[in-house]
Amino acid sequence: MKKLAIFASGAGSNAQKIIDRFKNHPIINVSLVVCNRPDAGVVNIAQREGVPVLMIERDRFSKGDAYTSVLEQAGIDVIILAGFLWKIPARLVETFHGRILNIHPALLPAHGGKGMYGRHVHEAVIAAGDCKSGITIHQVDEFYDHGAHVFQTEIPVMPGETPDTLAARIHELEHRYFPAVIEKFVLGADSPIDLSTIESLPS
Numbered sequence: 001m002k003k004l005a006i007f008a009s010g011a012g013s014n015a016q017k018i019i020d021r022f023k024n025h026p027i028i029n030v031s032l033v034v035c036n037r038p039d040a041g042v043v044n045i046a047q048r049e050g051v052p053v054l055m056i057e058r059d060r061f062s063k064g065d066a067y068t069s070v071l072e073q074a075g076i077d078v079i080i081l082a083g084f085l086w087k088i089p090a091r092l093v094e095t096f097h098g099r100i101l102n103i104h105p106a107l108l109p110a111h112g113g114k115g116m117y118g119r120h121v122h123e124a125v126i127a128a129g130d131c132k133s134g135i136t137i138h139q140v141d142e143f144y145d146h147g148a149h150v151f152q153t154e155i156p157v158m159p160g161e162t163p164d165t166l167a168a169r170i171h172e173l174e175h176r177y178f179p180a181v182i183e184k185f186v187l188g189a190d191s192p193i194d195l196s197t198i199e200s201l202p203s
């Protein structure tokens with residue numbers, strides 16, 4: 001069994017889609033949700049779905065190394081960042097080298113880096129006059145939004161687009177692709193999943 005830990009700070013709509021995809025999966029299991037905000041929507045989702053929640057505290061996460069061993073002891077194989085806003089500390093990146101994925105709601109390397117999350121990203125895309133945006137799923141290294149790209153897909157920025165309309169369309173894209181890309185990533189290159197078939201999956 002391959003065990004996933006989902007790190008999330010917010011509403012958790014991506015976490016929900018990931019949990020849904022791997023319910024009763026023969027190889028992949030969502031074993032843990034890691035969260036830094038007790039009032040985050042993702043906590044309710046995890047509780048409802050029966051996934052254990054690890055609440056983390058900033059100094060122990062960023063300065064100490066308290067949680068790496070917790071994740072190792074829980075047998076976590078892959079970490080999925082699904083709307084997690086804190087930078088991943090070096091020790092955790094080292095320990096899970098090549099086994100941490102993040103989703104970013106734009107076409108990196110454009111519109112990434114510190115402070116570029118949520119609405120800020122979509123405002124920047126529109127302010128730049130970009131004709132397209134999209135999602136980037138990438139491996140995580142010690143820099144914000146910097147690791148190797150695993151998957152990108154794009155949509156046009158429409159005339160009259162606002163940060164809210166763009167955010168909603170990007171969210172749909174995330175829900176449609178992220179769980180399937182995780183599955184392919186975790187199962188490895190020999191997996192029979194063809195990403196071109198994702199279009200036909202229910203979103």
Ligand code: GRF
Pocket residue numbers: 008010011012013014015082083084103104105117118171174
């Ligand atoms: C997503 O847009 C993701 O790209 C960003 O944070 C958002 C999380 O949304 N990093 P949700 O909590 O999964 O609804």
